[in-house]
Amino acid sequence: MTRYLIAAFLLPLLILACGKKTQPPVENQLIEMNYSTYEEAWKKIDSLEQQQLYQSAQKLVEELAEKAKAEKNAPQIVKTTVYRCKYLQYLTDEGNAPVMALELFRREMEQAPFPARPLMQSMLAERYAGYLRDNRWQLQNRTDMAEVSEDPATWPGEEFERRSNALYLQSVSDERIRQVPIETFDALTLPGKYNKGLRPTLYDFLAHRALDHFANEQSFLNRPSYAFYIEDPRAFAPAEEFVQWEINTRDTVSYKYRALVLFQELLRFRMAGQEIAHGADALLDADRKRLKFVYENGSQADKDQLYTEALQKLRTTFGESPLKTDILAELASWYYDKGQKYTAGMADETYRYHWKKALEICEEGLRLPKDPDELSEPGRARCADLKNSLLRSSLLMTTERIYVPQKPALAQLMFRNIKHAWLKILPYDEKIEEKLQDVRHKEGSAGAIAYLNSLDPVWKQSVELPPQDDLHMHSLEVALPARAAGQYLLMASDDENFATGAETGYTILTYSQLGIWQRNLPSGKSEFFVFDREQGNPLGGITAEAWVSEYRSMQRRSVWRKAATTTSDKDGHFAFELKKGERNFRLKLIGKGEELFLPDKFYSYNYGRSSRARKRTHFFLDRAIYRPGQTVFFKAVLLSFDENEKPEILPRQEVSITLLDANYQEVKTLKLVSNEYGTVSGSFQAPSSGLLGNMYLRSSVG
Numbered sequence: 001m002t003r004y005l006i007a008a009f010l011l012p013l014l015i016l017a018c019g020k021k022t023q024p025p026v027e028n029q030l031i032e033m034n035y036s037t038y039e040e041a042w043k044k045i046d047s048l049e050q051q052q053l054y055q056s057a058q059k060l061v062e063e064l065a066e067k068a069k070a071e072k073n074a075p076q077i078v079k080t081t082v083y084r085c086k087y088l089q090y091l092t093d094e095g096n097a098p099v100m101a102l103e104l105f106r107r108e109m110e111q112a113p114f115p116a117r118p119l120m121q122s123m124l125a126e127r128y129a130g131y132l133r134d135n136r137w138q139l140q141n142r143t144d145m146a147e148v149s150e151d152p153a154t155w156p157g158e159e160f161e162r163r164s165n166a167l168y169l170q171s172v173s174d175e176r177i178r179q180v181p182i183e184t185f186d187a188l189t190l191p192g193k194y195n196k197g198l199r200p201t202l203y204d205f206l207a208h209r210a211l212d213h214f215a216n217e218q219s220f221l222n223r224p225s226y227a228f229y230i231e232d233p234r235a236f237a238p239a240e241e242f243v244q245w246e247i248n249t250r251d252t253v254s255y256k257y258r259a260l261v262l263f264q265e266l267l268r269f270r271m272a273g274q275e276i277a278h279g280a281d282a283l284l285d286a287d288r289k290r291l292k293f294v295y296e297n298g299s300q301a302d303k304d305q306l307y308t309e310a311l312q313k314l315r316t317t318f319g320e321s322p323l324k325t326d327i328l329a330e331l332a333s334w335y336y337d338k339g340q341k342y343t344a345g346m347a348d349e350t351y352r353y354h355w356k357k358a359l360e361i362c363e364e365g366l367r368l369p370k371d372p373d374e375l376s377e378p379g380r381a382r383c384a385d386l387k388n389s390l391l392r393s394s395l396l397m398t399t400e401r402i403y404v405p406q407k408p409a410l411a412q413l414m415f416r417n418i419k420h421a422w423l424k425i426l427p428y429d430e431k432i433e434e435k436l437q438d439v440r441h442k443e444g445s446a447g448a449i450a451y452l453n454s455l456d457p458v459w460k461q462s463v464e465l466p467p468q469d470d471l472h473m474h475s476l477e478v479a480l481p482a483r484a485a486g487q488y489l490l491m492a493s494d495d496e497n498f499a500t501g502a503e504t505g506y507t508i509l510t511y512s513q514l515g516i517w518q519r520n521l522p523s524g525k526s527e528f529f530v531f532d533r534e535q536g537n538p539l540g541g542i543t544a545e546a547w548v549s550e551y552r553s554m555q556r557r558s559v560w561r562k563a564a565t566t567t568s569d570k571d572g573h574f575a576f577e578l579k580k581g582e583r584n585f586r587l588k589l590i591g592k593g594e595e596l597f598l599p600d601k602f603y604s605y606n607y608g609r610s611s612r613a614r615k616r617t618h619f620f621l622d623r624a625i626y627r628p629g630q631t632v633f634f635k636a637v638l639l640s641f642d643e644n645e646k647p648e649i650l651p652r653q654e655v656s657i658t659l660l661d662a663n664y665q666e667v668k669t670l671k672l673v674s675n676e677y678g679t680v681s682g683s684f685q686a687p688s689s690g691l692l693g694n695m696y697l698r699s700s701v702g
Helices: 006-017 038-050 054-071 074-091 097-111 116-134 157-171 175-179 202-214 255-271 279-297 303-317 324-339 354-367 377-391 430-453
Strands: 003-005 189-191 394-398 409-416 420-427 459-464 474-480 486-493 504-511 514-520 526-532 543-552 557-567 573-576 584-591 594-603 614-621 631-641 647-649 654-660 666-673 679-685 696-699
Touching (some): 038 074, 175 202, 255 279, 324 354, 324 377, 430 504, 514 584, 526 543
Antiparallel strands (some): 420 459, 420 486, 543 557, 614 631
8 A cells, every 4th residue: 555654754843843952851760672573672762752851762663673673673674763863963962963864864874774775875865865955055056066075064055956866866776675665564564545556566655655756856966958858759658568668868867767767667567466356456547657757847748638648548548447537637637727728708619618518527527437446536526626626606796986977887797617607886975984984894704694674675676697508708788877977896606695605796886077087206295186078177176185004902993083184176186295104095175066986095105215325346357167276366346335335446546355265264365445446356265175166355344
């Protein structure tokens, strides 16, 4: 059965858990090792850990490790090694404890007997890759070297990657692991749910771990000009043809190449072992994984066709397998993803009915009988989730920001999987707004909908939506009645009663003759122009108020406070100069028989330039890469910039230029004075020993 490796993940998780030390209690009792079973010993170790008696727990683990080695108990050798690494990191004050733990694990791996060693190779490979991932920002500045020491503390990122890759490959190289049942390592693994029998041997388990690594390429290694790409359509061929494909490439370190070769080896093994329980299911699982990898990483122009045809063949060949639901889920997901390229009204309807096809496939998967081992459940769950997504109803509405009073208006309804919609217009003023805000704060959106449904509508209408058969969002314009100047609420729902559980929403409708235009000035002022919305002529004498929101702790909610008042001039112009904390505000306009409190928020920012002058040094080097011990020649120009970013040279300026190594430690400092053109020059000798990598020049001027 498929297993999840506890030990492989214990190390990173326990490193994290032990990142912060606490002072353990004083341990003055003598702990003796006298247990008849390993299970009893581990219970005692766990108990000591819970009491924070880590040194005592470490002692028991060391004794248990010796017992496991003497008995050649592979699972216990692995488990005790993981715990020893954990305690080494937790009880060691040295900063390089994680590296020491890696080295301890490596030494134990090299001495471990079969079948512990292949498993530990895979685990160490994962730890090297994890260390590289967690310390990428530190390792990226280390230079790759031809000769690398055995001390991981000095390794560049490339070395961690090379060793991780090699260990993953070594972990599956011993053919004896193909005869080791995965149950051998029950002490280290937890049985996976819904996938019994899919990793029946240690080889299956380790091969899938290696594939997971090589399928996710994040490489430090340089790609050659002859880099390998998955271009051959045979990568999508049926398994019996795929395993015969001789993959020719010079780029044998390519992750994609290595993954394909691993897939070939795994599929050969699985094709020869279908007679065991769930053997055909294990083959189908590996082949499905192969096709998914090739599709995601292939560069074939027709890979969509190749992929779907390959899935269809699996669908037919393994028609009796409970994993057929996985194949159907993959197919349905492909059709769903492609269907997202279509938008209603597009001239190209290639993908219009892909969602409908996806729904049909999902329903087929859900009709398949359940199996006693529940292998079909993951695929069934994916089909159910996708079906729910495809059938989910949606109703949205879009209105104009402001409508002209007493004239008919239009709103747009966007709908999906809905046959009817109901609309109504409600009164809306500052009191209703305040009440709505209060209810929404206390009772959420359901309470807000219930409150709005208690108001008497001023207009109501039902809309029969045109039938659609592609499951996509469509749109329709609906006419709104002419209304007097003011604000209203427009509600829309797919339920006649505007129920809270339905697709029910609301938006503000604004009818006004007043138009507004804004711009922000560098001074921090907000400048506005008010005009007649129909005629376009400026409107003077309009009172304008800026309202800001502030939180009232006693009321536990925000309220609006008037921050400024002004009046538009004959050109319709007015401006506010607000305080720093008042630059997010709403606008109320009063005049021409209207009192309009705009729902939009306006923003006023100070775009003025910084008045602070600054200095800067620009370096020029004789080359980009230097050998250890080589002379580094440099020139530099010293500049100052005023508040308008105008540059000037800095003649006769004292400056210190410092060479910093890859660890950002000072190597040497030169004290110089710029010439009449503001330039300086000098040289350093690059370090010939120590950590190599990117080095830096630092100036005391900028």
